[in-house]
Structure formats: C-alpha cells, structure tokens
Amino acid sequence: MASDADPVAVSTMFQNLYKLYKESNNCDLLLLAGDGKRFNTHSFLICAAVPKLRAKIIENSKKGIMKLRVQEVKGRELELVIQFAYLGRCDLDEKDCGAVMELIRAAAYLQIDAMEKHVLRIFENSLNMELALKVHLDKSSNYLKKASPTAEKFVLRHLLDDVPSSISFEDFKALLLDDRLQASHEEKVWVAIQGWIRADPERRAACLVPLLSTLRIGFVEPDFIEKLVEHELVTHNTNALNCIHESITLAQSYHEPTEELLLGQLPTVVRPRIPHVSILAIGGWRTGEEVCAMAEVYDHIANKWTNVASLQLDGPRSYHRAEVIDGIVYVVGGSDKEHSMKTGVKLDLSTFTWRPICSMHHGRCFVSTAVMDGHLYALGGRESSEERLKAAEKYDPKTDTWTKIANTLQCHSDAAAAGLDGKVYLVGGYNGTEVMSCMECYCPETNTWTLLPPMNKPRSGLACIAHRGHLFVFGGFDGTERLSDGERYNPKTRTWTALAPMNIARSTFQIVRVGDIFYAIGGYSQKPVADVEAYDSVADKWYTLSPMLQPTSAMACAAFDNLSFSESVWTQTSRADPSISLRDFLIEYPPFHPEDEPLPEGSLGVHHPNFLEPLPMPWNDLFASESMDVSDDDGVNYEHDEHINEHLFDDSDFSSDHEDD
Template identity: 30%
Template sequence: PLLPLETESVDNLVDSDDEEPTPRQSISREAMCRLNEMRINNQLCDAKIITEDSCFNVHRNIISACSDYFRTLFITTLNPENVTSTSVIGIASTEKMEVIIRYAYLRDINGIMDSNVVGILFISDYFGIHGLINYCIDFIIKHLSSENCVLFWLMSRYRSIPRLMEKSRGYIVENFIHVAVDCKDLLELDIDDFYGIVNDEMLNVKEENVVWECVLRWINYQPEKRKQYLCKLMQAIRLGLLTSSFFMENVKENHYVKNDQETRPIILETMRFLCDLETISVKSSEMKMPAIAVPRLPHEVIFAIGGWSEGAPQSVIETYDTRADRWVRIYHEDPSGPRSYHGTAVIGTKLYCCGGFNGHDYFNTCTRFDAVKKTWREIAPMHNRRCYVSVVSLNGLIYALGGYDGQTRQNTAERYNPRTNQWTMIAPMNFQRSDADACVMNGKIFITGGFNGQECLNTAEYYTPETNTWTLLPPMLTRRSGVSCASHRGIIFVIGGFNGLSRMNTGEKYDPDRRTWTFIKEMFHPRSNFGLEIIDDMILAVGGFNGVVTISHCECYVPEKNEWLEATDMGIVRSALTTNVMRGLLNIRDYTHQARNNLVEERRLRILGLGNDPSESSLFNLNRDMSFELLVGIGAEGADSGSELEE
C-alpha cells in the first residue's frame, strides 16, 4: 500500500479527467508503519515535543518533512544549538496532538471527527501542516449544514482560511431557505454581514417572502437596536417579485414599516411597479424595471443540446435561466457537428455527449463539453453505435444503455470511466430498448419504456452497479416510446411518449416502496422525444414532437400540487434533444439572461407585437394571484414536421 505525499490534498486524490492521468507520487506505508512503531517505542527518536500534559518522542526528519513550524525550528541556521526538544504552549489535548503526529507518520486521518476537527485544524494551521489542514477543511465542508454554516463562515474569516470561508459562505447563500429557519447564528450577525447575505444576487430563493420573513426574525431578535436598519434591509429584498397580496398584507401593513417614514419611498415605488404590471398591455412608453424587481441569479441552469428541427439535426445549445424564465442561446457548439437522438449526462461542470444520429450516420463517437472553459473535446468512442440511446451518470461514471445501431435495437449497455477514458461493457438489459429513457435514484439506474423493433414497451427495470444485475419492475400503465423519465424525492416520474398510435400528454409515477404505478395530471401538450429535468423542485418538460409538428413549448410539473404550469418556450423548435441540469458553475452569469433589468420592457414589446421573444409563460409570474403575467411572451408554432426516425 502507498501513501500520498504531504502536498496532496483530498481533491488531488481523484485523478483529473482534464488531461491524461498523471502518476501519483507516494511513499511506502509499510516503511512508515515501522517508523511509527519505532516512535512509540522511543527507538532512534532524536527530539521531544512537550505539551501541557504530555511528551511525545519523534524523529526530527519525519516531523519536519510535513510541518513548516518544526522544519524551521529544527534546521534553521538562526539557532546555533542542536534543538532536540520543544515545548508547545497552549495545547492541552493529548488526543489532538497524537492525531497530528500519527498523520505526520502515516497520513492517517481516522482520528478526525466532528468533536475534534476544529481543534486539529487550528493546531495544524499553527504548525503549518498543509496536508492535514486540507483534510480538516474538506471534512468540515462535507459536514456543513444549515445549522453550522454561519458559525464556520465567521470562524474561517477570523482565522483567515479562504477556502473554508468561500465554501461556507456559498453554502449559506445556496441553502438560504433552510438556513433562515434552522440557523440561530444567522440572527447573531451584525447589520453588515446580514445585509450582505440577503442582498446577494446569488441568494437561492424562489420566492422573496422567505427573505422578508428572515429580515423580520433578525429585527425581532433585538428590535429596539435593529429596527433602525429596516429601510436598508428592504432595499435588499426584491419586493417587486412578491405577490401583490403578500406585499399589501405582510409588508405594507407591517407595524415596523408603518412606523418608519424612511421606508415610504420604497413602499410607493413597489406599489407603482405592481400597478404598472396590471396595466402593462396599455403602456405606450418604455417601462423601466426597478432594482427591487430584478431577479437574482440561479444556482443551476438547464442545458438543451442538439436535436432535430426543420428536417435536419441541430447543434444548437440553449440554457434555461429559471429566475428570469428565459432561454439563452450559447454560441459554443460542438465542432464535431450536429447530433439528434443522442444521450447526454453531467459530471461536475462537464457535459458528456454520446452517440446519436446526424441524418446519415449512427454514432458511437462521444464528446465532452467543459462549461467552465467552454471547450469541446473528443473522448473514447463507445463499443457500439447507439442512436436513441439512454445516458446517465452515477458515482462519477457514464452509462450508455440500449439504442439503435442502424440495424437492430439493442439490450447491451456500457460504462465510461473519465479517469481512464475507457468504455467497459456491463450486463445486458432484460429487453431490447431504443427510444427509452433512464434516470438515477438511490444508487441504481432505472430505465423505462422504449421500442424493441416491433412494439412500444411498457416494461421497466433497474441496474445495480454493485452486483452488475438488472431487475424488472412491475410494468407501466401505458406503453411508451420516445418517453422521458426523472426521479424526484424518491419517486420515478415517466411522462409523455408514443404508444404506437399517438403522442401522449399523460404521465405516471412509480413508488418503489409500494411497487405501484399511478397516473399524474396530463401535460398541456402531447409530446415525444423531449427533454425532462428536475429544477427548483419542479419537473420541466422541454420541446419534442406532438404528432404533427416539432414544438418549442416548455411546461413545469409541481408534484405537491399535481399541476402543470406553462414556462417560456425555447428559442427554436426541436425534438430528439437532450437536457441536463448543471450546478456549481463559477461562471453561471455566462449562461443566464443578461438584460435582467429589461425584462418588463421585453414583456411590453411582446404584447404590442414588437418583440422577437418566441414564447409566453406563466411560470415566472410575479403576481399570480392577480393574474399578472410578467416576463412572458407569445407562443410560436413550430413549422417542422419533426419526423421521428423510430416510427
């Protein structure tokens, strides 16, 4: 067994798939175990580390190799004496010091746990043990929660630990809905820190009433001292995104607001904006969007890749900005050419595109898009050509299931490892499937429906990677080819598709505990060969073929209410596309709607027939209860026949 060298952090222990894997330098664990035994038995030790209640015998060369502090102490030329012992003041924990010394010898981190990780981090920082510092930071990041994130943010800022400070601050912003309720430390923040959080454009809230209610809790924690900051905090809330009823009943009539004259201009501005929305259809002059109504940035975006449109395959890329309810054209298309009926999956900030069809050839080729660098790279081809392939990612690996090679429908499946750039065949499915769809839940891969060359299928099965086996599920209620499926909160949702006679708008869901399928509410639009993704706790259906034309229509399913909402249409009509959610992009701005302060004017121009936005939506309705349809567009009919190769 080999141990990583001191300079390696946890992040570096996983080979990067950016370039060819580089050999990892390492040291022999057997040799280090022998040295550690010698330390314990005080054999050949040449130094002592003395704490307040313990003494540790060590080898100077071993302890100096991983610690800036001890290296300087033992070998500096400024000290004329041959230092063989040192007293460390302020360290009273024998347990923590033993963990640190064991790490120096064995790179062993088993002793790190919730109760001691902060203390070990501080001591490691004092001694300059960079590898252990990284381990401790990674441990804390992994265990961040809505209850402790604010405390770790403040601690890391005080101790000047930039990576932990960035991650904990990001956790607060991304999980603000839970942090606002669970974290008592949030109420302890001073005005500058609290304002900085609620004003952050990356604050991850679907509805601004969450921010307003949090502001009230913060003020109520010390009302006499903090009510003076109400006006400042109200400027951080997107009041124009509240429903009119919530604003009138909970904000305008709030006793702090009514007793604070400084808030009156903000209240009047918001009321004027909400009134303008109601009369937007008769406005003849340009409408300005105030800062209180500019939507925040999303934490995740949907990528729509390729597809079939206007009788030809496409290479178009669009991303969906949920906060602005807008599709954005991305001009970084795959240089290898257009694809339709392909499969895609995401690992981190990289999107893998597998197989497909370009109107002439059935592909086994695969490419990868780096959303941070905005570059495409060809990767190893699959063993088989696969059009109508189902592709998912699980535990850092890509799975390609079934498909059509131009002659036969397949039951074969294969798995790609980005670290080795190799595909490996796995156990075949129980059925031949092309034009099926797959999703991941609870560490297993579920695949539903499809076409076997003779009939549309109502069968479903799941793959268990640990045993390399496929297990059949109870049959679905309807045969579905060109179907889409997604997992959400422990339930498999299977929607749309072709039953052999017509395109469907029906959907059904599978409960693994009860092993039963039940119907859900129908979509507004029948469709097959469309995209389906989970975003903002809703299921978004994108594009497809309705049996007559290819469509760009999008709609969202809300499981809690069992209802569908219209969303903004894509920029072009297309079917046979793929959609994937990508999170954690540092350059998220590059994939969002840029003119965020011009959304109202876009809406007005579309109503007057002067805009070029192709869609109308009620998903991003800032005033649902008063039927205001802010930031929506006029639907466009697709002109393409949307010919589906399978049928």
Template identity: 30%
Template structure:
C-alpha cells in the first residue's frame, strides 16, 4: 500500500473519529434532574458552554498505541484548556505494517483479482467514500452524542421499602419468624439486619440463630416487637405513655439508636414529680445516660431540701421526708407503703349524708350527716315534702333530690339543697314522672335512669344540663329497670340489676355519653332489686338487695356483695355483710364503702357497717338516728 494511500486513510479515519467524538454537548449542563432521577456526564465544559471531548492527540500517550506513529507526542498538560482539533491541523503520519498490525480496522486487505492497481485504487476510494459517506450521514442525522451518563432514582429506597412492607403485610418471601410470647411475627432477615445491629450480628455470624427459621425473643413484649418490626420497614413509630417503656427497653435490646433517642426525648417531656424517680431508675437500668441525667436533675430540688439547715440535723424529720417522698413519687408501690400517716385526713374526705327513706312512719323527710372524726350521725335538715323511692346526686357540692313518690302519685319534681347555706331551691322538673329511679353525675350533667311512672316500668333516660338548665332524653336502655342501682365508673354510667315488672334482674349495662349508646356487660351472679351500688379504685360494687318481688313466697333478701372489674368484664364475690339488707344506701367515704340502713325483712334498720376493700372485711360503725330503708346516701365535700 502506497504512502499516499496511508496518508489518505489516516486523514479519513481521523475525520470520522473527530466527527464522532469531537462535537459539542447539546446544552451547557447535561445533568437532568426530575422527580424520577438525575443524569450527568463525565466530560468537561468549554468556555462557550459546550463540552470539549478529547481526541487521541490530547492524551499523553504514544500515538502508536492507537495505530499510528509520529515523531513526538503532543503535550497539553500545561494548557489552560484542551482545544478542539481540526483536520487541517493534523499532520501526515507515516504507518508501517507493524503499526497497522495492532489496528486492523485501519487496514484494507489487498486482493489480487486481476485488476490494475489504479482500478483497485479507484474502487477502494469509491468504496471508502461510500462507506464514509454512509457513516457520516448516519452520524449527522443522530442527536448530538455525549459522554457516559448516570441515572439515580431519588425515591428508589422509598419505593423499595414500600414493596418490602407489602411483602411483610402479605407474608411473602419472609425467611425468618420472630416468636415473642404467643405471637409469631414473620420478617425478612435482610431488612432486619439493615436496620438493627442486633439482628445484623445475629444473621451474619456463625451462630445457631443464623440457621434457624424461628427465633424466640425472650423477655420481649410482643406488641412492642411488632411495632419496631413495622418501623424497620416504614421508618414510622407511634409513641404513647402506655407503650413507651416497653418500646424503649425493646429498642435498647435491638440496638435501634434512633428509636432509643426518640423514646428518651418523649420521656423527658413526661417528667413529673410523681414519676421522676421511676423514670430515673428506668433510664439507669436501660443505660440511657442522657435521660438519666435529665431525670436526676429534675429531682435535685429534693436533694437541696435534704441539705437545708431546718432538716439536716433532725433525724426524725429526715425519715418523714423520705417516707413522704417515696409515697408520692412511687404510686405503684403505695399499697406496700400504707401507714397511719398515709390515710387521708378525716376533714378532707367529705361528709356522708343520708336523705329520706322509708321509716316506721311510712316516709322520712329528715336528712342526717355522719362525722368521721366523731363517728356520730347528726340531723341537719328536712325535705320540703314526703318522698319515697327517689334519687339523689351531688352537683357543685349541692344535693339534688329527683323524682320519687309522695304516697299518692309519682313525682317529676326536683329540689336542690345547699349544705353550706342550709337552704332549698326548686329546679326545673323532669320530662317524665319517675319513682324507683337511679341518679348519678357523669362528666358534668346529671342522669335520671329508668324507674316507674305509676303505670309501667321505664327504660328511658333523661339528662340534666346545668348550663342550659333543662332536661333532655338520651338513648334508652335495653331493659326497663325500676329500683335500679346506678354508678359512674371510668367515664361510663352503669345501670345494675333492678326489676322489669316480672322479675328481678341480674343484667348490667353501661352508657357511653360520647357515643350515646348502652352496652350490655357481664351479668351478676345473683338477681338483685333494691341493690346498693358504688365504686372504688376502678371497681364496681353491688351490695345487698332482694332476688324476687315481695309477692313471691320464695323471695329472699341478700347480704351478698360482688365486685365488677370492667377490664376483665367479670364479677367476683367478696366478703358478705353481717346481715341482709334490702333497699340499702351505699356510698364511698374515704377509702371505705358504707352500707347504711335498709330492710332485713322485719325491721327498718338504723345500723351501718363499713367495708375495707384492702382487708376484705366489714366493721360496724355508729348507727343512724332513725331506722330507714331506701335512704339515698351521698358524700359532700364541705
């Protein structure tokens, strides 16, 4: 092959290479940013905003490495920029056969087909021109090329974890099951290991758990573990007062540092004199130094008091301070810290009032009050008229006497007694005449429940609005109830037992003022009409009553007492009273339940006994001035 032919081939090849690789970028910035991802190029930007691309001459490499040789190398190392090369600036290069051996694409094989060299040269030139034109034409019609591009999906991790969460929800592709208590939680080892150092160490080392399909999590609360597994997939976690301690202890075990930090900050916001010592102890047990420090500083005021000169040298005073501090700051231990000093002062527990009832004169109008300090009953006032089977409730430290019967007719009237001024006032009447009703106050309003209107047993309920000063009906009970026991517990109104006209009831239902619905609860073990009802420490007590109307020869009066726990929806029998009491008045005073008066089948009783829930024992206290059954008994803070 002649030298001119080599020179032509080199020039032609370089033209093609520069047309392919020496163009400008399509825009000053090749990077493209969108919601889906980012693009960017590796080239350098020129002064005109385009992109300069390196031709072979701009590299500090022997040109022989790309198939041709020249006398010296081009050195642009000290140049401020790498200029574009043009075909006119490219010198002619001399190639040898050895040079072309490493670049076969530069060679055109010579074929002896009987034609002359000129014809071959013409054909070759024509062929090269045709091929070059085709290549250049295709390059000319293409969009401007750029260097390598990279794409990054900005929401790739989010979309991936959403799919993983969906797999978790449908229990797909799960390769491990975590067992906590009686709960089995499927999950993916890869996700758990990427979030938790605890699981990463477990699954990436040669330990027994790494090969097990089921892993038992000892001493881990199941709901907290499930919440943290969901957090591993979603990055979201709900912190509440009732789950924060379990979440924090489980997060410490699983080495979830971000969750531990969030839980500690949550507990810092919850610090209070009633829980600061408990939180400090809990933080110390979990190794949460920041939380422990904050909780400790919160309690430092007590330490300052210990150094006060007034208390420092008085040993007895220091003991009293420590006793009071433990009692008030550790509410969960109060049952174990009971002493004469922990009982409420008698002047702060209120005064017990016994209002009206049936006596030997067939209708008492008197009101007595019980003084806990002197253990004595004293008459204080009289109602304006005779009332039997009425209801009484305390609202704003005043006694509201509602409904009843006067011996001739059923009443719908309401009166209010102020113990401080010892005066009576008339209130707006109920919409319905009622006797044998139950009355209680729930979240401000007063409720009149069931009863008898003189013709039929009632399942209707009215509510007194003290702001609007009017009565309104609310949802009706599922069963008509007269001589019903009514009490308030945990934001709900309970209607217990009573009579429906044919028999005494053992059914119980509760009213939710927020949904305006009654819901049936577990039944008592015995039928009870004329039952006394009160509450203490989250429990509902049903005391005394009768199991059938008096006309029934098998009717029996009851001395039995049972207790209802709304958490378990179960009734449990407790210690019985010393005697049977029907139509007994029941109320809580201090930390004891008082059963006042009643009827034992022969006598209207004036005896009173008190029940201590902590010892499960009944004791006799001072008797009433007047024996009475069906007295309404309430506590008023004076």
C-alpha cells in the first residue's frame, strides 16, 4: 500500500535541484528572457511547472533544440519564475511596486496559477496607493485582471487619505465622482482637492472648477460652505464661486423636491456615496411581534434603513450579541423566548447566508461579548430564571472552538463589554439582586479578572464601546428608571468622566461605531423604540437620525466594512432613484473633524463644556425662503402600538416579586 510522500524529503529534493540550477549542473534547457538574459535550467522541471512553455519545450526537444526564448517576460521576472518553479516561493521585494506588477503579469501570462495566487497575496498584503493606482489605471494588459478588483477597492477606500501628487486630472476627477469613493464627509474631498492643486498650482489652478463639481454640496454644513467661498483658491475665482452657487441652488431644490425632480436621476450634488461600512440590526423584540428574526441595514451616508429579508436569522432571537472578526459577523447567545441559547451563527456576506458555529458551554440570555486579538469573548448572562453566570469563555474562529476562561468576580447579566489595548472590560449589569456599577478587567496573559473603579451610577441594559484608548458607556436602567446619560473611562487615569445624554432614555439598545461617530440604535423606553441617534465623540454631542423601520429592543447590531456587500444592498441604481436614496436635508448630522482632533478632556463628573450648545439646522440659514417650511415635525409617525402588553425587557426588571406574578 502506497504511503503519502514525506514533505520534508520532497522539500529537500527540490532544494538540491535548485542548488544544481544555481551551479548550472546537469542543466539541459536554456531560457532567454525578453531583455536577453540567459538562464540554464532543467527541462523536465520547467516543463512540469510552467504550462505556457510545456508544449513548446516538448516539441523542441524532439528536434534536439534545447533553447527557448520567452520574449514577453523580462530577466528579473523570469528569474523569479524559475525560483518559484524549483522552490514554490520567490524572493520578491514587496516594496518594489514595478516588480510586483510585472511578476503578476508574468505569472498570469505563463499560466502558473499557484504562483499567481502567491504573488497576489503578496500584492494584497503590501498594497500602497502608488501600486494600487498603477494596477487600477492600467488598461493595457489582461494579465492584471485578477489584481484589479483588490487595487480598485484599495484606491476607493484610501484615496482621500493619500492622494498621489502625480495622479492626472482626468483620473483624479473620475475617482472623486465615483459613488463608491469612501468619504466619511465631503470636506475630506475638498481637502484632497486642495492638496492636489497645491502640488503644482500654476498648471492645476485651472482644474479647480471641474473638481469642485465633484463635491456633494448637499451633504456639507453651512459653516463649511462659508469657509469654502472664503478660501484663497476660491474667493477671487468668479467661475469657482458660480459653480458653488449653482450647486447650492440645485441642492436646495431637493430639500422639498417636486414630482418632476423625483422622476429624474439624482444629480451629483445630492447623490449619496455608497458606504463602505454597513450597520446591521438583527433579531430582538418588536411591538406586537415579540421575539423576531428581522434584519435591517442602515446606510449612514444617506441616513436610510432598509429591510433585507435574505439576512434574517433562521429563528427568532433576542438579548443576543453580534461581533465582527476579520470581516465576518458572529451572533451568539440570546433567547428564543423559551430558552437561553448556547448556539451561534456567522454570516457569509458573499451569499447572505447564516451558518452555524460551535455552541457555547452555557446558554446565555443577556450575554455580554467583546472581541480581542481575533477571539470572541462571551461573558456572564442568564442561563435560567434563577441562574446568572460568572462563567466566561472565548471563541477561536480559526478552530471553531470555545474555551473556558476564568470566571468573572461577580455575576453579570445584561451587562456590557468591550476589548481595549489587550484587555477585556466588563461593566455594569444585574446580579440577581441589584443593578451594578462595578467594572472588571480580564487579562488574557494571566487569565485573571481585576476590579476597577466603578461607574458613577449603576446600569444594566447599557451599551459600551471602546474608542481612542477610552471606554464609553451610555444609557441603561439603574433599578428605578431608564437612563440617557453616558460616561467615559480613561484606563490611564482610572477615572470616569460624565458625557452628554442621549435625547431619549433607553436600555437594551445597541451602539456601533463608524469612525469617530457612535450610533445608538433602538432599545426600550417604556416600550420598544425605533429611535436612532449619532454621537460625535470628538464634540460630545448627540444628533437625532432617521428611525429604524420598526421599533425594536434587545436586538444585536454590528458595523462591518465590506464594499461588495454595500453595493449589493445599496446599488448604483438605487443611488439614482430619489424615492430610495434621497437624504432628508433638514436633519442635522455630525460635522467633519480633522483626524488628529483630540477628544474633549472634560472633568470628573462634569459634562464637556457647551455640550448642549444648539447648532443651526443645516441649510436653514443659508437657504431660508418663504416657500420652505422648516418645522420640528419630520413627518414620521412615532406613535407605536399602545395595546402592546407590558413586557419586562431588562434583566434587572426580573426581581423576585415580578417572577412570582
């Protein structure tokens, strides 16, 4: 019976062959590169490893010709191809953009699939803007087509952070017009335009007006427009001022669009870009429906929610949690109303399907989760009406296994958790007797929990998120009433600072982050709510956004970066349809902040100064007209089903007297 080959022996054999090649021993095939470089090789190995040359080598050998010219490949690339043929690897300088591109071409031309995949991995891991642009803009070769999608996504995602001064006007403008360009704020587009023009002001000043036309003026704040028209590149340029005025006038017409406007396509100035980051809300409690399996996706650029039926969970689930690891959404724990659930699922974003993962050791309703170093931590929760857990475990996506870790110091149900700087923090919750303010910190290296300074007030059903070296907590239930305020913890000073309150008090809601903006979604406030708010973590301010499609509490939410997913949900076609994607321009949005702007320092127990300072409603002052009715009523019916039976949505509501009822 034949046994498997010993990989060590095979590797040694090919290393010896490569040594013979390097010494030109027993070589019988001369390969000539396109630039004239010569390589003595072993015909049998090149014939086996390079499909494109195989037939020609066999044909020539029958004629006694052991020389072959590879005109399309230069010597530098052919040498690396030969090395890969012998060793299955090549010593490529990953920083040499030209070499990477040429080797991708060579591998594709020579039909060496394994080498092409190998170099594409190198290409993806070492990608920079210079290399990505070269591949993205190269239209002359079909041999780069497998690298083009990766390069395009990189360019669209990072262009505004690193605009090459050498990029041509035509290519720069085309990318700025692309709906898929990642621009958290249109102000970043203007910053990029300034930088490109200043690289060669004499030649590029004339390009200002057409580049200004790429700005989505409908998505900027009035104070930005004031700064724009006063900018040195604009203020004395009549054509530029006219361009801005025309864009503003056109954008204003879409604040209350006529039926005629709604029949046409959205112009650039008011067409939202496709978000790279999507926000998914799944499961939870809904008014009149109890536990559900729903799936809604939020577009934070257009401020729109949509139902995605194909993303619904296989069954109803509430009080569960969702986390993202390496672009994959994981959902664990929760309750189907009858049982605390051990099971978990993960979302295949390419096929919109949920797949099961290994079950946890415990059923966990009101579970808290966090991600740290590629692992998902499931902490505490309630396994039964009488049993709240100290038990904790972590999930390894690579092996699909759960491993028990040290128990928490106290029982935590309906708490919140986050990973920060190599540690996992668990805060608040309910222990079966009281709502807690305590916080514990887990160190994976020592497998130990440590008590840290508590919050300023007890909270269960709260939300927690880590950002810029701090922990942020908001809302929850203190045992008497639901909360709207927040606190921020600084691990370096071990202190808590009070933060601006949300516009509504809520518990069992979710918070996700996109950049410096946190999104508070749904929750419970005497009944399930659909309210969505955005928190500007730099300015310590809250903004009211478009609500969910239905009031939902105890759902799980996740924000994930996947442009292909966004394109499939928010298609280019929908971006041209005002009825689907026209943004409500009377809603105020968080402003643009430079990336290096620090978080407000505040003081212990005191809100950041002026956190309630009113901001002007966007466009009102700039576009005030008699025909525009600006009112507080946004036309949304916030009156939910008044006949819903009261349910007890927070674990801390399940006191013994409630359970006896």
